[in-house]
Amino acid sequence: MFDSIFIPGGAESVAALSKSGRAQHWVREAFGHLKAIGATGEAVAFVRKMCDLEGMAFSTGAEVVESYGVVTAAKVEPSGLKEIVSMVKNATKFVEAYGYAISMHRNWDRELHGLNNQVAY
Numbered sequence: 592m593f594d595s596i597f598i599p600g601g602a603e604s605v606a607a608l609s610k611s612g613r614a615q616h617w618v619r620e621a622f623g624h625l626k627a628i629g630a631t632g633e634a635v636a637f638v639r640k641m642c643d644l645e646g647m648a649f650s651t652g653a654e655v656v657e658s659y660g661v662v663t664a665a666k667v668e669p670s671g672l673k674e675i676v677s678m679v680k681n682a683t684k685f686v687e688a689y690g691y692a693i694s695m696h697r698n699w700d701r702e703l704h705g706l707n708n709q710v711a712y
Contacts, residue, residue, distance in 0.1 A: 595693045596621045600632015600667075609637055618642065619712040625701050627692035628661045631685065635663045644709050655685045659706060660698025662689040 596618060598608070608614040618641040621628055630638040638661065639649045650656040650663040664685040692698060701707045 594696060595627035595629065595689075597629040597689065598631075598634035598638060600630075600634050602633050605633040605637050608634075609640075615641055616712055619710045622661070622701070622710050623707045623712045625660065625697035625699060625707055627689065627695070627698060629663070629685070629689040629692070630661075631664050631667045635665045638663065642706075642710050644706050646704060646706065655688050657688045657692060659701045659704070660692045660695065662692050 598605070598618075618628065618638060622642045628638060628642075635650055639647075642661065643649075646659075647661065648656050648658040649661070650665040653664070653666045655662065655664045662685065667685055
């Protein structure tokens with residue numbers, strides 16, 4: 592029913608999500624169904640915990656990392672989310688990379704590499 596999940600940072604919010612089995616299931620199910628997932632700030636660690644598999648990559652700083660339709664930016668300024676969207680593969684800005692991942696509708700590389708079957712949901 593949903594084509595993507597975006598989880599913004601925020602220590603308190605991410606701590607609450609980390610304690611919620613439903614939130615964990617929601618992220619894993621989106622991953623299993625090949626949907627785009629975006630996370631910024633503290634939410635990157637949460638998403639990593641939910642779908643950290645061999646071959647996956649996650650942002651650890653200001654860089655934007657897209658890995659199998661999971662787009663992360665560990666350190667992002669609020670103004671960095673206001674950029675004009677031009678959806679392109681291998682984008683270096685978060686909104687562009689996440690927009691591209693959503694536009695693909697499903698991220699088939701996850702299935703081709705068997706990653707979607709490795710996350711329990």
